[in-house]
Amino acid sequence: xxxxxxxxxxxxxxxxxxxxxxxxxxxxxxxxxxxxxxxxxxxxxxxxxxxxxxxxxxxxxxxxxxxxxxxxxxxxxxxxxxxxxxxxxxxxxxxxxxxxxxxx
Amino acid sequence: xxxxxxxxxxxxxxxxxxxxxxxxxxxxxxxxxxxxxxxxxxxxxxxxxxxxxxxxxxxxxxxxxxxxxxxxxxxxxxxxxxxxxxxxxxxxxxxxxxxxxxxxxxxxxxxxxx
Numbered sequence: 266x267x268x269x270x271x272x273x274x275x276x277x278x279x280x281x282x283x284x285x286x287x288x289x290x291x292x293x294x295x296x297x298x299x300x301x302x303x304x305x306x307x308x309x310x311x312x313x314x315x316x317x318x319x320x321x322x323x324x325x326x327x328x329x330x331x332x333x334x335x336x337x338x339x340x341x342x343x344x345x346x347x348x349x350x351x352x353x354x355x356x357x358x359x360x361x362x363x364x365x366x367x368x369x
Numbered sequence: 370x371x372x373x374x375x376x377x378x379x380x381x382x383x384x385x386x387x388x389x390x391x392x393x394x395x396x397x398x399x400x401x402x403x404x405x406x407x408x409x410x411x412x413x414x415x416x417x418x419x420x421x422x423x424x425x426x427x428x429x430x431x432x433x434x435x436x437x438x439x440x441x442x443x444x445x446x447x448x449x450x451x452x453x454x455x456x457x458x459x460x461x462x463x464x465x466x467x468x469x470x471x472x473x474x475x476x477x478x479x480x481x482x483x
Contacts, residue, residue: 276409280416301481315413316409319405323401323409324402327405328398328401330450333391333449333450333452
């Protein structure tokens with residue numbers, strides 16, 4: 266896929282690796298019978314890197330912002346055939362019998 | 370390219386017209402970004418082991434960073450892409466909060482309890 270998706274997957278992988286490291290760290294603390302206050306510094310560093318990557322992916326992957334001005338350069342030619350001035354109603358479809366729902 | 374529909378019929382009137390379909394696309398982009406980042410923030414809060422109010426403070430910090438990021442993506446000119454600034458900054462805050470708490474408890478259980 267495109268770059269944003271790859272970066273996002275990478276960020277999620279880094280986060281899951283950090284989670285696994287924290288689980289192992291807690292196991293180690295249980296053996297040494299100490300309290301858990303915060304993850305070790307390398308895990309925190311991994312979490313920050315993972316957060317930065319995921320944030321970048323979340324801002325680029327869902328798509329671009331499209332301009333909403335009707336007279337900007339990218340909205341020009343497509344709006345012309347859709348305005349009501351160009352719609353024709355006097356075609357062969359008017360000869361079809363109208364569909365009337367008879368409800369009592 | 371998709372079609373765009375005018376919000377007002379009269380082009381010569383003073384009512385500002387804009388393409389409704391593009392506005393909806395932009396709102397969808399914001400919603401997706403915020404939801405994804407709420408989930409990531411929840412997983413992070415669970416791994417670090419936040420308890421209580423600190424976790425919610427963390428969520429608001431991440432959402433503020435997201436707002437700044439979205440403003441930067443819109444080039445700091447909301448008029449080009451949205452009809453008001455409030456949409457960029459405050460849309461989807463509370464919906465993301467529920468996803469955040471869900472993944473926060475999920476990750477916390479996974480890392481600290483099992």
